Amino acid sequence: MIRERSSRKWELWAFLAPALVVVVIFYVVPLILTVYTSFTPLRNWNIQRYATRLIGFYNYQKLFHAIANDPSVRAVFLTTAVFVGCTLLVNVLGGLILALLTFFVDRKTNSIASTIWLLPRMSPIAVYGLVWYYFFHGSGVGTLNSLFLRLGFIDKPIAWGQAFIPYGPWSVIIFVNGLVGVSFGMIVLSSAIKSIPGEFVIAARVDGATDWQICRRVLIPQIKWHIMYVTTWQLLSLLTSYAHTYLLVSWRLVNKSYGTPWALYVYDLAFTGVFDQGLAAAAGTLLVLVGGLLGLITLRILGFGRLMTEPRGDI
Amino acid sequence: MSLGDVEVRSKSRQIFYSIILIALSVPVIVAFSMLVLSSFANQMVTNFDFSKVRFTFKNWQLLFQGRIAITGGLRENIFLYLINTAIVAFGVAIVTTLVGTLSGYAISRIRFRGRRFVLLMMLMLHALPGSILIVGVYFLYRLWMPTSLNALRYFSFFYVIVARAALEVPLSVWLMKGFFDLLPWEVEWSALVDGASRLKTWAKIMMPLIKPGVVAILIFGFLAGWQDIIYVRTFLIDKTLATFIESNLESEMAYMPLLAAAATLYLLPTIFFYISSQKLLFKVYAGGIRR
Numbered sequence: 177m178i179r180e181r182s183s184r185k186w187e188l189w190a191f192l193a194p195a196l197v198v199v200v201i202f203y204v205v206p207l208i209l210t211v212y213t214s215f216t217p218l219r220n221w222n223i224q225r226y227a228t229r230l231i232g233f234y235n236y237q238k239l240f241h242a243i244a245n246d247p248s249v250r251a252v253f254l255t256t257a258v259f260v261g262c263t264l265l266v267n268v269l270g271g272l273i274l275a276l277l278t279f280f281v282d283r284k285t286n287s288i289a290s291t292i293w294l295l296p297r298m299s300p301i302a303v304y305g306l307v308w309y310y311f312f313h314g315s316g317v318g319t320l321n322s323l324f325l326r327l328g329f330i331d332k333p334i335a336w337g338q339a340f341i342p343y344g345p346w347s348v349i350i351f352v353n354g355l356v357g358v359s360f361g362m363i364v365l366s367s368a369i370k371s372i373p374g375e376f377v378i379a380a381r382v383d384g385a386t387d388w389q390i391c392r393r394v395l396i397p398q399i400k401w402h403i404m405y406v407t408t409w410q411l412l413s414l415l416t417s418y419a420h421t422y423l424l425v426s427w428r429l430v431n432k433s434y435g436t437p438w439a440l441y442v443y444d445l446a447f448t449g450v451f452d453q454g455l456a457a458a459a460g461t462l463l464v465l466v467g468g469l470l471g472l473i474t475l476r477i478l479g480f481g482r483l484m485t486e487p488r489g490d491i
Numbered sequence: 492m493s494l495g496d497v498e499v500r501s502k503s504r505q506i507f508y509s510i511i512l513i514a515l516s517v518p519v520i521v522a523f524s525m526l527v528l529s530s531f532a533n534q535m536v537t538n539f540d541f542s543k544v545r546f547t548f549k550n551w552q553l554l555f556q557g558r559i560a561i562t563g564g565l566r567e568n569i570f571l572y573l574i575n576t577a578i579v580a581f582g583v584a585i586v587t588t589l590v591g592t593l594s595g596y597a598i599s600r601i602r603f604r605g606r607r608f609v610l611l612m613m614l615m616l617h618a619l620p621g622s623i624l625i626v627g628v629y630f631l632y633r634l635w636m637p638t639s640l641n642a643l644r645y646f647s648f649f650y651v652i653v654a655r656a657a658l659e660v661p662l663s664v665w666l667m668k669g670f671f672d673l674l675p676w677e678v679e680w681s682a683l684v685d686g687a688s689r690l691k692t693w694a695k696i697m698m699p700l701i702k703p704g705v706v707a708i709l710i711f712g713f714l715a716g717w718q719d720i721i722y723v724r725t726f727l728i729d730k731t732l733a734t735f736i737e738s739n740l741e742s743e744m745a746y747m748p749l750l751a752a753a754a755t756l757y758l759l760p761t762i763f764f765y766i767s768s769q770k771l772l773f774k775v776y777a778g779g780i781r782r
Binding site for chain 2 (some may be wrong): 184187188190191192194195198199201202203205206207208209210213221223227273274277278280281282285287288289290291292293294295296298299300301302303306307308309310311313316317318319321322323326355363367387409412413416417418419422423426427439442443446447453456457460463464467468471472474475
């Protein structure tokens with residue numbers, strides 16, 4: 177009996193160990209190292225020289241001082257708020273509109289549209305970046321410029337991501353990132369809509385409801401939880417992702433200060449340009465704190481129980 | 492009863508919605524197709540100006556010869572970059588799938604103390620991606636880094652694969668748990684009653700039953716590794732297609748249509764997997780949410 181027990185335990189570990197190892201090595205340890213680094217003057221990855229020195233909250237003071245006084249850091253701060261807020265709106269509303277539209281069209285159009293909209297999310301980031309690099313390019317080669325030139329809206333090409341600061345770069349990064357996230361909302365919400373019993377819609381139609389009324393009164397109320405799910409999830413992912421924006425900034429398509437959200441700022445501090453890992457770690461720790469807090473609130477709102485089911489009839 | 496059975500929708504309205512839907516998708520289609528088209532032209536066609544454009548396979552030829560400019564100069568081994576990209580992508584796919592299927596099974600089927608905690612942790616980590624811990628992840632990389640360059644090259648491949656896969660692990664565990672949840676218990680019971688161990692049951696009974704889920708997560712992992720740029724450029728010593736495109740766009744000498752060809756080549760596997768397994772991927776990209 178006892179032997180059986182221990183072999184069962186051993187088996188359980190065999191199943192869980194790989195995931196636990198990955199989590200410890202790539203989440204727990206890096207978290208500790210990031211927080212630790214934020215208290216050191218680490219620069220240029222010179223670990224031997226700097227990583228053992230502790231300088232207290234100096235990096236945090238420097239960071240807050242920069243937010244208060246350095247215009248470019250303040251721009252990053254502001255950009256983060258605008259970027260996350262607006263892109264979230266684009267993601268959720270865009271996803272909802274697409275999901276509702278696909279509900280009312282025939283299956284073929286539905287599948288074509290879904291295919292197109294998943295493309296931004298799936299394509300290699302470098303390819304996706306290149307696509308929009310040419311779309312917003314500051315010369316006559318740029319798609320947007322050539323279109324506007326032809327229509328007579330402008331008389332010479334405009335570098336959209338560098339002009340009209342801050343609105344130019346903001347629009348570009350919101351547009352480019354917005355398209356990536358739309359598919360998530362679209363897929364989740366349209367699968368939620370599909371799972372609504374058809375009788376509801378049929379009953380509404382028989383009663384003479386218009387499509388708009390069906391959306392407002394039948395579909396949207398039924399998928400409230402899913403809208404919430406998409407919103408909170410996208411909020412976290414926008415706050416923490418930076419790959420798509422990274423290329424736009426590094427290719428100078430958008431203005432550096434007004435094209436850099438906080439997560440990218442962390443990466444830039446550590447890996448490009450200044451190589452100040454201590455400060456980067458401090459900025460990263462702040463992001464983890466904000467993200468972690470939002471994550472907890474998210475799980476609370478969504479209701480953890482709804483996301484989990486117990487294993488049944490286990491032996 | 493599905494909605495399709497009831498013909499209460501007006502045809503004209505449906506066409507109207509279809510037009511709106513397609514119109515909304517136009518920018519994406521145009522932007523992508525202009526890039527693909529440019530790869531077959533002697534200059535970028537992103538401005539719709541076809542008056543001076545000649546269509547040619549020259550870019551593709553130059554690309555495979557590894558010449559990034561029309562005239563002489565540097566040579567780059569595009570095949571090597573292609574292989575490097577594929578190694579990372581396959582590596583990420585395998586690690587993600589292995590970890591996901593093992594832990595997903597345990598969380599779905601075995602009752603143990605801390606199960607709720609493990610699942611909560613996965614959910615939390617999925618919500619808060621590890622990419623923001625990259626300073627710490629790189630710190631660890633520096634600590635473990637071997638000194639000889641050759642060893643470092645192999646190590647960097649290994650590290651980038653596992654580190655990139657780690658980002659997808661929470662989601663894959665979560666998804667596989669969901670797939671396992673849907674399987675009937677009866678088959679598993681009979682195997683366990685007959686004296687098979689859990690591991691054996693997992694390998695022989697459950698994995699074959701869950702094949703579509705495994706395929707989905709494999710493709711998902713592959714695409715995640717394939718599309719990556721940040722981890723590859725941070726950790727990997729060798730170049731991939733992503734870093735090739737990144738660095739060549741920065742150097743202004745690059746011949747643009749050639750980069751378009753490189754990008755199109757880079758995009759091909761994505762398109763292939765997408766067309767071949769659209770339905771499965773929909774599930775994955777929806778984040779494994781229950782209906």
